Amino acid sequence: MTARPPIPVTVLGGFLGAGKTTLLNALLARGDRRYGIMVNDFGAINIDATLIRRRDTRMITLTNGCMCCGPAADQNAALLALAEGGDDGIPPDQIVIETSGVADPRRVAQLAALEPGLLIDAVVVLADASTAEGLLGDRLVGDTLIRQFARADLILLTKTDLVNPAGLARAQAAIARAAPGVAMIASPASTASPDDGGFSAALVASGRLAPPAGTAAARHLPDDDIDHQADAHFSSWSWASRGPVDRGRLLATLTALPPGVLRVKGVLPVAGADGRPAATVVQMVGRRWRLTPLVPAVCDTAPALGDTARGIGHDGQGALVLIAATGALPAAPDLQTMFDAIRL
Numbered sequence: 403m404t405a406r407p408p409i410p411v412t413v414l415g416g417f418l419g420a421g422k423t424t425l426l427n428a429l430l431a432r433g434d435r436r437y438g439i440m441v442n443d444f445g446a447i448n449i450d451a452t453l454i455r456r457r458d459t460r461m462i463t464l465t466n467g468c469m470c471c472g473p474a475a476d477q478n479a480a481l482l483a484l485a486e487g488g489d490d491g492i493p494p495d496q497i498v499i500e501t502s503g504v505a506d507p508r509r510v511a512q513l514a515a516l517e518p519g520l521l522i523d524a525v526v527v528l529a530d531a532s533t534a535e536g537l538l539g540d541r542l543v544g545d546t547l548i549r550q551f552a553r554a555d556l557i558l559l560t561k562t563d564l565v566n567p568a569g570l571a572r573a574q575a576a577i578a579r580a581a582p583g584v585a586m587i588a589s590p591a592s593t594a595s596p597d598d599g600g601f602s603a604a605l606v607a608s609g610r611l612a613p614p615a616g617t618a619a620a621r622h623l624p625d626d627d628i629d630h631q632a633d634a635h636f637s638s639w640s641w642a643s644r645g646p647v648d649r650g651r652l653l654a655t656l657t658a659l660p661p662g663v664l665r666v667k668g669v670l671p672v673a674g675a676d677g678r679p680a681a682t683v684v685q686m687v688g689r690r691w692r693l694t695p696l697v698p699a700v701c702d703t704a705p706a707l708g709d710t711a712r713g714i715g716h717d718g719q720g721a722l723v724l725i726a727a728t729g730a731l732p733a734a735p736d737l738q739t740m741f742d743a744i745r746l
């Protein structure tokens with residue numbers, strides 16, 4: 403009997419809204435490999451589980467907290483379930499772990515590496531070219547980004563379409579100062595895109611989604627460099643719409659949020675001028691927001707294990723998660739009042 407070769411595991415990290423789910427969707431859209439996906443989201447509801455368009459893909463979701471600080475047993479039990487394959491028992495060709503935007507992806511990789519059947523092939527950390535410089539210098543969140551970048555095998559600059567060449571050069575310089583010696587690639591702005599099939603797809607197709615040879619194993623920093631309390635620096639608040647919401651009031655509410663709110667994401671039944679609600683993905687990264695129709699996940703396989711987001715986007719169900727540095731999130735009753743007022 404021949405021993406089964408270890409399954410390669412790619413850990414996808416990067417700060418809140420850097421583009422991890424977009425990249426993952428581009429990867430899945432290629433349909434060339436059998437992926438096992440593990441998604442960890444920060445907040446009480448795993449919105450990413452709804453946004454990942456999986457096809458013939460086994461997915462496990464872990465919600466809340468930071469995977470790197472949560473119980474290793476939970477993460478590794480989930481990974482083992484993925485590695486065993488679905489009902490057909492066929493193991494995936496590759497496992498991709500999307501960490502939450504506040505996690506230390508290297509720590510996630512270190513825990514996964516404890517499993518004998520798995521082989522870490524890369525910790526890939528995404529950097530939003532339009533926000534990286536500012537966030538790296540931010541008193542509240544800068545350390546989280548520095549740690550993520552410094553412990554990466556490869557840094558991918560996303561959103562290069564949103565910056566001019568000088569802005570891109572500043573972002574690259576700031577990241578290089580935070581993570582000296584870590585390989586970094588950016589796509590030409592012409593191929594960057596907010597949608598799947600843009601930057602991420604071009605990157606995946608180019609075969610560059612792997613670290614230069616020899617760097618993957620080299621970046622094992624001492625354990626005391628790990629911030630085990632990363633998730634304590636961030637707070638989240640979630641809201642269930644329980645019915646349709648008004649588009650105009652939603653936008654007014656999003657733009658009225660204080661700048662300390664770093665990330666808003668969710669799926670809501672949004673009613674436009676004709677009054678008919680449509681399941682809509684709500685994305686806000688910093689001050690930049692985007693509403694797009696929900697593309698239903700293609701689920702040829704069993705529902706995601708641990709999927710707390712099932713039902714969201716259907717039957718008038720909607721939910722939003724807000725994330726901010728601890729102390730920067732408005733009081734829960736105030737948020738509740740603001741968002742309750744957008745209901746139809």
Ligand SMILES: Nc1nc2c(ncn2[C@@H]2O[C@H](COP(=O)(O)OP(=O)(O)OP(=O)(O)O)[C@@H](O)[C@H]2O)c(=O)[nH]1
Binds near residue numbers: 421561
């Ligand atoms: N302009 C532009 N927008 C992008 C790009 N990549 C992603 N986005 C947008 O950025 C927003 C956040 O993208 P996600 O892929 O959800 O980011 P994420 O890292 O998974 O977010 P979290 O899981 O909350 O940390 C979405 O509105 C995307 O459409 C890009 O290359 N250019």
